[in-house]
Amino acid sequence: MHPALQGMLTIVIGVGACITYFWGSNQFLDKVLYPPKGPNAGRNINRANIIxxxxxLFPAVFALSLYLAYPVVETLRLSVTQRIPxxxxxxxxxxxxxxxxGEQKFWEAMRNNMMWLLVVPAVSTAMGLLVAQLTDRIRWGAIAKSLIFMxxxxxxxxxxxxxxLVYDARPPGTEQIGVLNAIxxxxxxxxxxQWLTTPFWNNFFLMVVLVWIQTGFAMVILSAALRGIPEETVEAAIVDGANPFQVFFKIKVPQIMGTIVVVWTTITIVVLKIFDIVxxxxxxxxxxxxxxxxxxxKLFRSNDWGVGSASAMVIMLLVTPILVWNVYNARKEMR
Structure with a gap:
């Protein structure tokens, strides 16, 4: 089957199944289980409204249990077991x-992840905030935002x-196609x-890629937050003689600190799971x-499911507190 036709068929079947499920469950509830008629009509209506x-929610709960909860439990089980011949x-x-x-590679990975955590969220959030502030002050700001978000x-x-390709290196004396080496x-x-083979510094060259991607995300969220700041507070600060830097750092930033924290923690979660770029x-x-x-x-090359699952549990333990903190701040921001 042609991929386009297969995709369309999947959408039709998926949407049709959802509509059928919700319509059928309503009919079963109102017509079979708790019909709103007879001497118990009031009680049936109340019970139906509770159920x-x-x-x-059942489809979503079932999908989350199948694709999130079960893998966590199974990974935990695999991390404390070992395959036998x-x-x-x-x-x-x-x-x-x-x-x-006890493996040196694990501690190397931990050290590098900590470096990513220190650099990428901070730089991405700071650049996103800077771009959001500057693009709001220029006429072609929307175009600039589109390019940065791309x-x-x-x-x-x-x-x-x-x-x-940007970091590519050709032999000396030949034309360099890598932009960085050409410059x-x-x-x-x-x-x-050979920028990517230089220990320690190559980690920062890899971080640049994620900063390049995540700056657009931070810019969009923080730009919306900056637009939500009451103009009265900014105008009052200007009347009192505050310069642009004071207005930005002492008036605007404190009012959007909750949003900055949410952006920071969201990027932090992405960093902890970073895989594709490396x-x-x-x-x-x-x-x-x-x-x-x-x-x-460990999982797919060494076929060591025990150690691979153990490292997956470590990643989950590192992500969970930040995820909880992120949800807490998001709910606090919505109040």
């Missing part, structure tokens, strides 16, 4: 965790391929550099390993 929301598995307790903590439409792998050789008269550009070589790539190596 109806759960009928509507001939099939099956045996309980080994925390042996997989002990093996993982990387959000590119997949992480696509962005990695683009930036791998470096042309302006500094130096030798072409996998496509360095595959964790040259001291660029991160937790998600380490997990992938």
């Amino acid at each position: 109806r929301p759960w009928l509507f 001939g099939g099956g598995s045996e309980f080994v307790g925390f042996d997989n965790y002990a093996q993982m903590f 990387p959000m439409a590119i997949s992480f792998v696509g962005a990695a391929v683009i930036w791998k 470096y050789v042309g302006l500094m008269d130096g030798e072409p550099q 996998f496509a550009m360095t595959n964790g070589q040259w001291e660029t390993q991160v937790l998600a790539n380490y997990m992938y190596d």
Whole structure:
């Protein structure tokens, strides 16, 4: 079947199934289970109204349980078991965790993830806030915002391929197709550099890719927050003699601090799960390993499901507090 036709058929079947389910569940509830007639009509209506929301929530709850809750439980089980020759598995307790903590590659991944956490959310949020403020003050701000937001439409792998070409290095004496090396050789008269194979600094070159993508996200959210600031507070500050920097840092930023925290924590969650960029550009070589790539190596290359699942649990434990904090701040912002 042609992919386009297959996609259309999937949409039709999916939408039709949803409509059929909601219509059928309503009919079953009102016509069979609790019909609104007879001496118990009032009680039936009340019971139907109590059950109806759960009928509507059931597909979502079932999907979340199947695709989120079950994988978490199964991953936890795999992290404390070990495959045995001939099939099956045996309980080994925390042996997989002990093996993982004893590997140098795991601590390299932890160190790099911490570096990503320190740099990417801070730089992305700061640049997003700066761009949001500056583009609101120029006539062609909407065009600038569109260009800056455009990387959000590119997949992480696509962005990695683009930036791998930017960092590309050709032998000395040949024309450089990598933009960074072309600039470096042309302006500094130096030798072409293998930017992605230079330990420590190559991590920052990888971070640039995610900052490039996430700045557009931060800009859109923070721009909306800046537009929501009451003009009266800004005008009052200007009347009192505040300069533009004081207006921005002492009047505007405090009023959108909740939104800044939400943006920061959202990008932090993305950073903790970062995989595509590292996998496509360095595959964790040259001291660029991160937790998600380490997990992938263990699960699908070494076929070590125990240690791979243990690393997945570590990622989940790192993400969960930040996710809870993010939800708390989002709800606080909505009050």
